[in-house]
Amino acid sequence: MNESITFQYKISGDDFTRAGEASSDVKNKLKMMGVDNNVIRKTAIAMYEGEINMVIHADGGDITVDISDDEIKIVLADQGPGIKDVVKAMQAGFSTAPEEVRALGFGAGMGLPNMKKYSDEMQIETELGVGTTVTMLIHM
Numbered sequence: 001m002n003e004s005i006t007f008q009y010k011i012s013g014d015d016f017t018r019a020g021e022a023s024s025d026v027k028n029k030l031k032m033m034g035v036d037n038n039v040i041r042k043t044a045i046a047m048y049e050g051e052i053n054m055v056i057h058a059d060g061g062d063i064t065v066d067i068s069d070d071e072i073k074i075v076l077a078d079q080g081p082g083i084k085d086v087v088k089a090m091q092a093g094f095s096t097a098p099e100e101v102r103a104l105g106f107g108a109g110m111g112l113p114n115m116k117k118y119s120d121e122m123q124i125e126t127e128l129g130v131g132t133t134v135t136m137l138i139h140m
């Protein structure tokens with residue numbers, strides 16, 4: 001039997017006081033479900049970075065988390081500006097975050113590299129002026 005459970009979150013843009021709430025909610029749910037600690041850690045880090053990116057770079061978006069027996073699937077969909085050069089954006093330290101965002105401690109340019117590192121599979125679909133969808137899989 002392979003049941004799955006889905007959680008959905010609406011992320012608002014530029015609200016740094018609430019940034020990270022969705023990923024910490026998922027972390028708590030996975031704990032209650034008795035999921036392996038390493039899987040929880042990978043999921044929480046990867047999702048947190050994607051959530052923050054939506055807040056900083058895309059004026060918010062929607063996150064869907066699907067948990068099944070064998071994997072966790074995180075889909076981050078936004079209608080932001082899109083990513084001009086994905087290869088460049090994936091490089092450690094690359095960031096277009098403005099100064100006022102850096103002053104809050106964000107914008108180190110490690111989000112996408114860490115999403116890649118902590119997920120088992122990651123796919124980025126992006127179109128300038130249309131938006132970005134990042135899909136990550138974490139195996140149980």
Ligand SMILES: Nc1ncnc2c1ncn2[C@@H]1O[C@H](COP(=O)(O)OP(=O)(O)O)[C@@H](O)[C@H]1O
Binds near residue numbers: 053090109
């Ligand atoms: N959802 C997104 N929409 C538009 N641009 C994005 C998005 N996510 C990432 N980016 C772009 O990729 C760059 C690198 O992202 P990341 O590695 O998370 O670094 P940081 O968020 O610290 O800038 C960002 O500075 C931004 O230009």
Ligand SMILES: [Mg+2]
Binds near residue numbers: 049052053107110112
């Ligand atoms: Mg980031």
